[in-house]
Amino acid sequence: MGWSLKLGEVAGIRVQVHFTFLLFMAWIVLSGLISGQSQQLVLANAAFLLGLFGCVVLHEFGHALMARRYGIRTKDITLLPIGGMARLERMPEDPRQELWVALAGPAVNVVLAAGLGIWLSLTGGSPIPVGTDVTAGSFAERLLLVNVSLALFNLLPAFPMDGGRVVRALLALRMEYARATQIAAHMGQGMALLAGVLGFFYNPMLLFIAVFVWIGAAQETRMVALKSALAGLPVSAAMLTTFETVVPGDSLEHVARLILSGSQQDFPVVDGSHVVGVVTRDGLMKALAQEDDPVVGDIMHKDVDIADVSDPLEGALQRLQDCSCPVLPVLRNQQLIGLLTAENLGEFVMINNARSERNTRAAGVAEVTA
Numbered sequence: 001m002g003w004s005l006k007l008g009e010v011a012g013i014r015v016q017v018h019f020t021f022l023l024f025m026a027w028i029v030l031s032g033l034i035s036g037q038s039q040q041l042v043l044a045n046a047a048f049l050l051g052l053f054g055c056v057v058l059h060e061f062g063h064a065l066m067a068r069r070y071g072i073r074t075k076d077i078t079l080l081p082i083g084g085m086a087r088l089e090r091m092p093e094d095p096r097q098e099l100w101v102a103l104a105g106p107a108v109n110v111v112l113a114a115g116l117g118i119w120l121s122l123t124g125g126s127p128i129p130v131g132t133d134v135t136a137g138s139f140a141e142r143l144l145l146v147n148v149s150l151a152l153f154n155l156l157p158a159f160p161m162d163g164g165r166v167v168r169a170l171l172a173l174r175m176e177y178a179r180a181t182q183i184a185a186h187m188g189q190g191m192a193l194l195a196g197v198l199g200f201f202y203n204p205m206l207l208f209i210a211v212f213v214w215i216g217a218a219q220e221t222r223m224v225a226l227k228s229a230l231a232g233l234p235v236s237a238a239m240l241t242t243f244e245t246v247v248p249g250d251s252l253e254h255v256a257r258l259i260l261s262g263s264q265q266d267f268p269v270v271d272g273s274h275v276v277g278v279v280t281r282d283g284l285m286k287a288l289a290q291e292d293d294p295v296v297g298d299i300m301h302k303d304v305d306i307a308d309v310s311d312p313l314e315g316a317l318q319r320l321q322d323c324s325c326p327v328l329p330v331l332r333n334q335q336l337i338g339l340l341t342a343e344n345l346g347e348f349v350m351i352n353n354a355r356s357e358r359n360t361r362a363a364g365v366a367e368v369t370a
Contacts, residue, residue, distance in 0.1 A: 014076040024081040059105040060086040066104035070097045095172035102165035106151040113147035159188030160216040178228040185217040229349045230313040238348035239330045239338030248297030266327040269300045277302045
């Protein structure tokens, strides 16, 4: 995620903090000082906030390490003002695996709460949370309440939160995955509307959570529907077959003329019959603004992912999402024969959906007339 500062790596997983979290911490400290709180109290509140988000990071590691058991890598864990986010390279396709990955995060909070409860019992504290005020009690008592709250909150059936993923996984055991996602997403958006209403009257933070849930549910529904539409199809079904190429020695003005003369925005760079890179529109615009006069070979992306014409479309979509390059050159027998972009994948799906609707209407008319 952009605008993030790397804190380090744990178990091969990059841990980073988003700059908005740093602003949030600064705001907490400054607001405390401005309101007249003592430096000791301000530092104590800041330390508790760090402890809270430490529990959030451990929650995300629960997801990440469980996913690793199923061969799924975690790209990074990012700390945000509204919580943490573990970016898995993909979600498990087996509903049972998704169920365990979703439950692993809240399970970490349950274990932390149990550990704190045992510690408090041994030290004379209160091992049972009293009330919902995280500002009252000792540091350990407050963290105990936080972990109980995190476990319960994340298990709410508000897809794409953990509880919503649990619902999706359980539904997917009995029905088609895309349909299960749709039902879970509708449940999540219903809860988002409720949270938005409550947030408007009682707690503005609920408004941010409602927006996150609503957008997340819609995005994941579209993504699952897209993958479902591409399932079983090869790259050749959706690739662009009419395209322009450039060579490393071409001028940037030549690439600019190609962009202006057609709809293509990103160009494979070839050296003879070999693809050696890709020059993108964004890279071209940045280079044109420079005072020097580079050529295509100076600005092209050299680390280019390549697809074979027989590769599955669903896998190619995942590779497009993972790489930083917006176009995937397609080869047959090591020869460049096409290009694959997210835009033409989307157009391919829209055309197929329109055809399906036409065929469904035609079938319905035939059934009625029969």
